[in-house]
Amino acid sequence: MKNRNKTPYYAVIFTSELSEDISGYYEMAQQMEEQAKTQDGFLGIDSARSALGITISYWESMEAITAWKNNTQHVKAKQKGIKQWYKSYQLSICRVEQEYGEKI
Amino acid sequence: MKNRNKTPYYAVIFTSELSEDISGYYEMAQQMEEQAKTQDGFLGIDSARSALGITISYWESMEAITAWKNNTQHVKAKQKGIKQWYKSYQLSICRVEQEYGEKI
Numbered sequence: 001m002k003n004r005n006k007t008p009y010y011a012v013i014f015t016s017e018l019s020e021d022i023s024g025y026y027e028m029a030q031q032m033e034e035q036a037k038t039q040d041g042f043l044g045i046d047s048a049r050s051a052l053g054i055t056i057s058y059w060e061s062m063e064a065i066t067a068w069k070n071n072t073q074h075v076k077a078k079q080k081g082i083k084q085w086y087k088s089y090q091l092s093i094c095r096v097e098q099e100y101g102e103k104i
Numbered sequence: 105m106k107n108r109n110k111t112p113y114y115a116v117i118f119t120s121e122l123s124e125d126i127s128g129y130y131e132m133a134q135q136m137e138e139q140a141k142t143q144d145g146f147l148g149i150d151s152a153r154s155a156l157g158i159t160i161s162y163w164e165s166m167e168a169i170t171a172w173k174n175n176t177q178h179v180k181a182k183q184k185g186i187k188q189w190y191k192s193y194q195l196s197i198c199r200v201e202q203e204y205g206e207k208i
Contacts, residue, residue: 013115015150019208047156047158048152048153048156048158049152050151050154052151052152053152054151054152054160056117082208088208089206090204090205091205092200092203093200093201093203094200095199096196096197097197097198097199098196099194100195101119101193102192103191103192104123104186104191104192
């Protein structure tokens with residue numbers, strides 16, 4: 001919800017359905033968001049959750065995405081997510097070609 | 105939340121914050137989703153809303169996105185959205201390069 005960067009830049013779309021056991025999930029999601037913000041090349045993050053949760057993080061380059069993917073704390077969080085929190089998930093890596101918007 | 109297509113394909117990320125007057129919004133959102141599904145090249149849609157709303161629609165090609173952008177009913181819905189429902193919005197057009205996921 002802000003001008004993030006000149007296109008092209010990159011977006012990681014993460015969609016998930018939660019399992020019944022979500023103890024610790026929201027704390028970890030918050031921690032991961034704080035951690036992502038400290039990564040080189042991080043541009044922003046948007047999230048929303050209804051039945052489906054969607055988190056989109058925005059990055060300057062594919063290299064920045066790879067570094068975040070391999071971040072040790074992030075790797076541990078993902079393992080815990082797959083083991084406990086997620087019923088299903090999907091991850092898409094995208095190149096953002098055009099962007100526009102406005103505050104009304 | 106399904107295998108949509110072989111990459112590359114395209115995604116339109118629409119994020120919005122709603123204004124105080126959202127009368128008619130959810131009906132229109134539902135109608136637009138039904139309408140989008142009838143468009144050539146439509147692959148799928150994901151949405152979630154918290155403080156921020158995120159809707160991602162997936163398309164076979166940029167041509168399919170342009171056709172949906174110019175669809176008469178969609179144009180009218182967008183005008184009404186800008187006039188009444190949205191406090192702010194942002195739209196990003198992306199090329200999906202990689203995708204993976206699983207049912208756990």
